[in-house]
Structures are given as C-alpha cells and as structure tokens.
Amino acid sequence: MLAVDKGNGDYLYRQVIDLIAENIETGTLKPGDRLPSLRRMSKRIGVSVPTVRQAYVELERQRRVESRPQSGFYVRGVKLNxxxxxxxxxRRNAKPSxxxxxxxxxxxxxxxxxxxxxxxxxxxxxxxxPAAKALNRAMKRVMSRAEDRSLAYAPTIGEPGLRRQIAFRQLDTLGSRVDPDDICITNGAQEALLLALRCVAQKGDVIAVESPTYHGLLELIDSLGMLAIEVETCPEEGVMLDALRKTLDTHPVRVCMFSTTLCNPLGVSMPEEKRRELAEIIDQRDIVLIEDDVYGELLFDGHRPKPVEAYSRSGRVMTCGSFSKTAAPGYRIGWLLSGQYRDKVNRLKRSYSCSSGLLQQLTLAEFMAGGDYDRYLxxxxxxxxxxxxxxxxxxxxxxxxxxxxxxxxxxxxxxxxxxxxxxxxxxxxxxxxxxxxxxxxxxxxxxxxxxxxxxxxxxxxxxxxxxxxxxxxxxxxxxxx
Ligand SMILES: Cc1ncc(COP(=O)(O)O)c(C=O)c1O
The missing domain is CATH 3.90.1150.10 (Aspartate Aminotransferase, domain 1)
Known part of the structure; x- marks a missing residue:
C-alpha cells in the first residue's frame, strides 16, 4: 500500500502526497484517522523526515488533513466534490448562433x-x-549584445532565432518536424487564432467550438461576423466525436476550433486514439481544424501529447501556440504553425500588425536556447x-x-x-x-x-x-x- 518510486523522476514529497490522498480517496484512511508519525512514515517508505513533513504540511494546506498540537496529523472529514x-x-438540436x-x-x-x-x-x-528573474537576465544579455537592433522592427513572420527554437522544441518534445518558415510569430495566441480563422473562413461561416469553450475565441468569432455552433464535450476526453459527426452531418461547418490538450475551462486532454480519429474526420470532410495548443506544455505530468496536426494527412490543420501561459503573458508573443496556408497567413500578419515585438522575441529565444525555459516549466x-x-x-x-x-x-x-x-x-x-x-x-x-x-x-x-x-x-x- 505504501511505496514510493525514487527512480520515476517525480518529486518525492509529491509521491507521498499522492500515496496518502489515494488512501483517503479509497477509504483506507478514514476521517479522524491519525497519519503515521513523521519518523514512522519516513522509515516505512524510505524517505527523509523533512520530505514527509513537507507532504503533510501540503496536505494540510489542501484541507485533506489537520494538525493537532502535540498529537500529530489527522484525516479531515472533507470529501472532495x-x-x-x-x-x-x-440541446441536441443546437443551431449555429x-x-x-x-x-x-x-x-x-x-x-x-x-x-x-x-x-x-x-x-x-x-x-x-513567475519567471521574472530569469527572463530579465535574458533580456539584459540580449540588450547588451543587440543594442540598436533590439529597437528595430522584427521580420513580419518573426525573428528567425525564435522560430528555430520553437521548431526545435516541437522536435524535442513531440518528435514533430516543423519547417521554421512555416511558423509565423504573432501577438499572442489570440492573433494566431485570428489569422488562422481569417485565412480559411468568412463572414457568415459556421465555426464549430467545444462546449464550454474559451470566451476569447467566441469574441473573435463574433467580431468577424461568423456563427458559432457548440459541440458537446465530456470531462474525460474533451470534445465528443460522435456529437461532432452529427453536427457536421447537419450543419455547414467550415472550421472546427478545438483545444485538444487542456481545453479551457474543462482542463481535459483528448486521448491519443481520439486525436487520430479527429484527424480522420477532418481529412475525410472538407473542413479545417484550428487547434489551440496554448496549454500543451502544462500537463502536470510533463507529458506533451501530439497535436492533431501530427496525425492529419490532408494538412488542413493549423496549430496555435503561445508563451503567454508558459513564460510571460505581457510579452504578447505567440505563434501559428501555418503549413500549407503559409503565404496567406504571412500576408494577413503583415496587413494586421506588421510584426511582433523584437526585444521580446530575442529574449524568449535566449531563454529557450540556454535551457532556462525547460527548467522553468x-x-x-x-x-x-x-x-x-x-x-x-x-x-x-x-x-x-x-x-x-x-x-x-x-x-x-x-x-x-x-x-x-x-x-x-x-x-x-x-x-x-x-x-x-x-x-x-x-x-x-x-x-x-x-x-x-x-x-x-x-x-x-x-x-x-x-x-x-x-x-x-x-x-x-x-x-x-
Ligand atoms: C485557450 C486559450 N487560447 C488562447 C488564449 C489567448 O492567449 P494569448 O494571451 O497568447 O493571446 C487564451 C488565453 O486565456 C486561452 O485560454
């Protein structure tokens, strides 16, 4: 019942938390039960007393246990929802609205x-x-090296050094090969979503979205005079593919805009076999998928699933990413993997915002190149x-x-x-x-x-x-x- 795995790379105190939480959830430890003393637990599972203490204190913060003076830690009566x-x-007969x-x-x-x-x-x-210290140091290094250049316009599609770093990370964490010239740097993911949507849809078109979905996406659809149709989701797998098929059979959907990894607000990730299935649906029908992957790096277990783009043969998938959730929202740096839509996307980028901030791009490239980004995540x-x-x-x-x-x-x-x-x-x-x-x-x-x-x-x-x-x-x- 009680064991930690020192080789599995997880922090030991987290493993102790998981062990106790699991025992509470399965009813092995009941409200009012006393946890083993720090020393006893430390001996039993072979980790240090400070590590056990760190876990107990954290469990207390989570309201799972309470400490009683001179007595120890006890399981509380609060059961998670x-x-x-x-x-x-x-409503199964939902209409585009x-x-x-x-x-x-x-x-x-x-x-x-x-x-x-x-x-x-x-x-x-x-x-x-916040990664403020490490980012500030990276920015200082960039400014001392680049001086006048750091004030200049960046190329429309973005600083080559940053695009190379993003392409390298795609390869390193996902095994996917991306041509750095297929990456367009944008003002956050919000602009990436805008460019992608403008590239493949027009006023009056119907856009399928997850239900519930990120409100910024709905505002975007609204501002372009398009209509949204909601597709049902489930808390285990995200968007339900049978519901999607029904929606596609009954409505003239032009584009699907989904977050398959950690959709906002549900926080769920689509399993791999469903991603393959979704790619097949996109490939078989004349529609485009815009995949919003801003949270891809933030699964608690650090495992980054491949976006649907990796499984699609038609190439009708564009993926949006951003540093807003993983480094600095105020830098306003995101990107779009534009693939076959590259020329149109790049022209749209030029006409909307010319380019994105160069100093922020150089700073993020520096932050990534030295390994600080990975350590920070x-x-x-x-x-x-x-x-x-x-x-x-x-x-x-x-x-x-x-x-x-x-x-x-x-x-x-x-x-x-x-x-x-x-x-x-x-x-x-x-x-x-x-x-x-x-x-x-x-x-x-x-x-x-x-x-x-x-x-x-x-x-x-x-x-x-x-x-x-x-x-x-x-x-x-x-x-x-
Ligand atoms: C799912 C999702 N997509 C896109 C964005 C916008 O990201 P950015 O700040 O990079 O424009 C957000 C921000 O909350 C989001 O939650």
Missing part, C-alpha cells in the same frame, strides 16, 4: 484590472511561479498541481455539497458546477463588489448556457487572500441557493 458531468441539458453576452465579457475584463482585486477570473498559469508544473489540489480542497470545504468540480490534469483553472438554482452572473456581480473576480460560466458558451457554472483560476502565488476569497464565494453560494 464529484466531477462535473458532461454538459447538462445539452451569434455570440451573445458581450457586455458581460466587458464587465469580466474590467473586474480583472480593478485595483486590489483577487483575480480568480483570469487564466494565468505562469503567474503561479519543470518547476512550474508541480506548483500548478499543488494549487489545483488546494483549490479543489477549498471548494469542497466551503461550497454546498452538491457542487461539482473538474479534475484538471494540467493548466490553471477549475470548472465548478454550482447548485442549479445559483446564477453565476449574479455571483460574479456580488464577488466583484467584494473585490474578487471570477469568470461566470455563461461567457464560455455562445448562447449563454452554463449559468450555474463558474471558472476559478489557481494560477497564482498562493496567499491567504485566496483562501479567504474562496471561503467568501462558498458562503455566498450557500446564501444564494
């Missing part, structure tokens, strides 16, 4: 930048462990995993029992299903007045379903303010029930 269900009451709820999105964005707000409404994984993932567990623990403790949550396998957001009678738009307004921002569920759907859902971000350097904010939200939800 059930996992969210596939989209409830999903214009995106609604723009004014609500305005309010959500305004709220994020209100001074002193606890920002649970924004997906900002790298802020859980290795240190970020366990922090995010710990934060995810803390957030789930807090929700289980403070929210009503019927609340369900996602069980993210990476990234920085928790998708929370509130009791049916609770309107998360009202919760959002009340929370903003109390200095807490959340993302209400309805902004993740073009026709404002998910009224009783909310997305909470755990991409933060943890503080007591977060504990207090989640506690406040739980109390409010209980009142609103």
């Amino acid at each position: 059930d996992i969210v269900r596939p989209a409830p009451r999903f 214009l995106v609604r709820g723009r004014s609500l999105m305005d309010r959500v964005y305004e709220g994020l930048y209100q001074p002193g707000v606890v920002p649970l409404g924004i997906a900002n994984p790298c802020m859980a462990r 290795k240190s970020l993932r366990p922090v995010l995993q710990t934060n995810a567990e803390r957030m789930r623990g807090l929700v289980a403790e403070h929210f009503p029992r019927q609340t369900r949550t996602s069980k993210p396998v990476g990234g920085s957001v928790l998708w929370v299903e509130l009791p049916e009678s609770v309107d998360s738009e009202e919760l959002f307004e009340a929370a903003i007045s109390a200095g807490i921002s959340i993302a209400p569920g309805s902004i993740f759907s073009p026709c404002r379903r998910y009224r009783n859902f909310a997305r909470l971000s755990f991409g933060h350097q943890w503080s007591d303010d977060i504990d207090a904010a989640v506690g406040w939200l739980g109390k409010k939800v209980r009142q609103m029930q």
Whole structure:
C-alpha cells in the first residue's frame, strides 16, 4: 500500500502526497484517522523526515488533513466534490448562433484590472511561479549584445532565432518536424487564432467550438461576423466525436476550433486514439481544424501529447501556440504553425500588425536556447498541481455539497458546477463588489448556457487572500441557493 518510486523522476514529497490522498480517496484512511508519525512514515517508505513533513504540511494546506498540537496529523472529514458531468441539458438540436453576452465579457475584463482585486477570473498559469528573474537576465544579455537592433522592427513572420527554437522544441518534445518558415510569430495566441480563422473562413461561416469553450475565441468569432455552433464535450476526453459527426452531418461547418490538450475551462486532454480519429474526420470532410495548443506544455505530468496536426494527412490543420501561459503573458508573443496556408497567413500578419515585438522575441529565444525555459516549466508544473489540489480542497470545504468540480490534469483553472438554482452572473456581480473576480460560466458558451457554472483560476502565488476569497464565494453560494 505504501511505496514510493525514487527512480520515476517525480518529486518525492509529491509521491507521498499522492500515496496518502489515494488512501483517503479509497477509504483506507478514514476521517479522524491519525497519519503515521513523521519518523514512522519516513522509515516505512524510505524517505527523509523533512520530505514527509513537507507532504503533510501540503496536505494540510489542501484541507485533506489537520494538525493537532502535540498529537500529530489527522484525516479531515472533507470529501472532495464529484466531477462535473458532461454538459447538462445539452440541446441536441443546437443551431449555429451569434455570440451573445458581450457586455458581460466587458464587465469580466474590467473586474480583472480593478485595483486590489483577487483575480480568480483570469487564466494565468505562469503567474503561479513567475519567471521574472530569469527572463530579465535574458533580456539584459540580449540588450547588451543587440543594442540598436533590439529597437528595430522584427521580420513580419518573426525573428528567425525564435522560430528555430520553437521548431526545435516541437522536435524535442513531440518528435514533430516543423519547417521554421512555416511558423509565423504573432501577438499572442489570440492573433494566431485570428489569422488562422481569417485565412480559411468568412463572414457568415459556421465555426464549430467545444462546449464550454474559451470566451476569447467566441469574441473573435463574433467580431468577424461568423456563427458559432457548440459541440458537446465530456470531462474525460474533451470534445465528443460522435456529437461532432452529427453536427457536421447537419450543419455547414467550415472550421472546427478545438483545444485538444487542456481545453479551457474543462482542463481535459483528448486521448491519443481520439486525436487520430479527429484527424480522420477532418481529412475525410472538407473542413479545417484550428487547434489551440496554448496549454500543451502544462500537463502536470510533463507529458506533451501530439497535436492533431501530427496525425492529419490532408494538412488542413493549423496549430496555435503561445508563451503567454508558459513564460510571460505581457510579452504578447505567440505563434501559428501555418503549413500549407503559409503565404496567406504571412500576408494577413503583415496587413494586421506588421510584426511582433523584437526585444521580446530575442529574449524568449535566449531563454529557450540556454535551457532556462525547460527548467522553468519543470518547476512550474508541480506548483500548478499543488494549487489545483488546494483549490479543489477549498471548494469542497466551503461550497454546498452538491457542487461539482473538474479534475484538471494540467493548466490553471477549475470548472465548478454550482447548485442549479445559483446564477453565476449574479455571483460574479456580488464577488466583484467584494473585490474578487471570477469568470461566470455563461461567457464560455455562445448562447449563454452554463449559468450555474463558474471558472476559478489557481494560477497564482498562493496567499491567504485566496483562501479567504474562496471561503467568501462558498458562503455566498450557500446564501444564494
Ligand atoms: C485557450 C486559450 N487560447 C488562447 C488564449 C489567448 O492567449 P494569448 O494571451 O497568447 O493571446 C487564451 C488565453 O486565456 C486561452 O485560454
């Protein structure tokens, strides 16, 4: 029952946490049971006393155990919530629709930048462990070497050194060969999504999206006068391919825009065999897939699945990436793997924004070349995993029992299903007045379903303010029930 594997590369204290958590979840350890003393546990599983202590303290932060003075650590009575269900009451006859709820999105964005707000409404994984020092050092080196050049325009498709680094990382982490000239550097993934969509679709076209999906994508579809149709997802595999086939049979879909790795807000990843199947669907039908892979590097286990593009033979797949989630959102550097659409994408890039910031591109290339990026990601993932567990623990403790949550396998957001009678738009307004921002569920759907859902971000350097904010939200939800 109790064993750690010193050779498996995971931090030992994390393995101790997993061992105990598993024993609590399976009922081997029951509420009120005392955990073995630090020394006893250390002997039993062959790790040091400080490592066991680190694990126990972390479990205490996650609300799984509590320490009692002079006595030890005891299992608490809080049971984690059930996992969210596939989209409830999903209308099978859903029709393509214009995106609604723009004014609500305005309010959500305004709220994020209100001074002193606890920002649970924004997906900002790298802020859980900011890479400021290493990036600043890289930027200084670049500035001392490049001087005048660092002020210049970058080439439209981006600095060659950065494009080479991205191509190398694709090869190194995914085994995929990408021609650096097929990479267009963009102003964040948001511009990559825009270029890709403008390249293959026009006003009035129907775009299939996951339900729920990233609200920025819905705003983009709306701003281009296109229509969105939602495809059902499930919390284990993401977009459901049978539902997708039905949608394609009944609607003139031009483009699918999916995040197969850690879709936002569900935080789920599509298994490999489903990726192959999705590639086949794209290849067989005359449609394009725009794959949003901004979270690909942020699975807690560090395993980066191949994007669907790797399985497609038709080449009708474009993949978007970004450093916003993995290094510095403020740098506004993302990219698009444009493949066969390269010339059109590059022309669109020139006409929309000429090029992206050169200094940021040179800095990121330097950050990657020296191995700092890889080291940074290795240190970020366990922090995010710990934060995810803390957030789930807090929700289980403070929210009503019927609340369900996602069980993210990476990234920085928790998708929370509130009791049916609770309107998360009202919760959002009340929370903003109390200095807490959340993302209400309805902004993740073009026709404002998910009224009783909310997305909470755990991409933060943890503080007591977060504990207090989640506690406040739980109390409010209980009142609103
Ligand atoms: C799924 C998804 N795609 C794209 C973006 C936009 O990324 P960027 O900041 O690089 O433009 C976000 C940001 O939240 C996102 O969650």
